[in-house]
Amino acid sequence: MVEAVIIDWAGTTVDFGCFAPVQAFIETFKAAGVEPTMEETRAPMGTLKIDHIRTMLKMERIEAEWERVHGATPTEDDIQALYGPYEERLLSILHDFAAPKPYVLDAVAACARRA
Template identity: 35%
Template sequence: MNKIDAVILDWAGTVVDYGSVAPTTIFVEAFSQAFDFPITLAEARVPMGMGKWDHIRALGKLDSVNTRWVEQFGQPMSNENVDLIYRTFMPLQQAKVVEHAAPIKGALTAIAWMKSKDIKIGSCSGYPKAVMDVLVPVAADLGYAPDCVVASDELAAGSRPGPWMALENVNRLGIKSVAACVKVDDSVPGIEEGLNAGMWSVGIAVTGNGVGMTESEWQACDDQQRKLLTEAAYDALYEAGAHYVVDALADIVPVMQLINSRLARGERP
C-alpha cells in the first residue's frame, strides 16, 4: 500500500472529448425535441458529471430552467417529463458520442506511463451503459482501452456524487485499498465521487467541463480569456475538494509521482 495501484478515469473531458462537448449539446437538443423547450449550453453544463437521468432532473430544478418551465407548462418538471427527455436523449447521445471518441492530446502517453508502473486503469462515466457500449469499442479502435468500465446506470445504489462507480472499479480490478487509488475527473460530482470513495482525487481543468470549449475554441481565445477560464475551473475543482488539479491528463505524471511519495511516507487521502 505504498504506491498507486489503480487510477479511475472519467471519460468525456478527461480522456476523450476535449471540452466535454458531446453530452452538453445533446441535452439542449433533447429538451428541444421532447418539449420544444430551450435550455442554454451553460445551463446544460451545471450538473455535469451526474448520471444522465439525474442530470436531466437536476436541470429541471435549476431556478432559471424551473421558472421558464412553469411559465410554459404551468407546473414543475415531473419524473415522467424527465423520463421522456431521457428517452429522447439516449439515441441522440449514442450517435453523437462517436464523433467525440478520439483521445485528448497527451492522454494516451500519460496512460502508457501509468501502465509502465503496473497501475491498473479503471474508468467510469456519467453516461449510461447503452451509450458506453457504443463509445468503448470506438475509443478502443482509437487507442484507449481501460481495464474496467463502469456506467452510471449499472449499480442499484446510484451514481455520482456517491462512491459506488469508483468502488465498483476497485471491486472488479481486485484492488486491496482505496487509499492506493486515484480518481481523475473534470467535474465537481466526479471529484466528490472520488472523495466519497476514500481516494486521492485529481481534477482536470482546461480540457474538461469547467472551461467547456473544444480545442479549436480554446486555441482561439486570447491569453487573458484563457487565464480567467483556467482560474475559474481550478477554483471550482479545488472547492469541491480535489487534492490536486492539472490542465489536462497529459500533465498528471508529476502529480502521480507526488502521490506515490506521499503513500510511501504512510500518508492517506
C-alpha cells in the same frame, strides 16, 4: 514489436470528452421546447445522466420556461420522458465527438502488421 497496449484507468481507448453529453442534453431540452444555456447544461456535469436532467429541470429559469411551454411544473414522468430521447441522441452524435487516445491507432496498426 508491441508487447502490450496501456490504456487509461477506465480501460477506454477513445476519448469522448464532455461535449457529446452536453450537446445531447441541449438537443433533448430543445426538442421539448426549452432551450438551456451552455452554463445551465454544464453545471450538473459529473452526476448520473437522469439526475443531470432532474437538476436542470429544478433550475429556476428552466423550470419557469418548462411551466410556460408545458403548462405545469416538471414531474418525474417528464424526467423519464426526457431521459429516453437523451440516450438516443447521445448515441447518435457520439461519433462526432470521439477521438482515439494518443497512440492507440499506432498500437493497433503495429499489432495488425504482426498478425
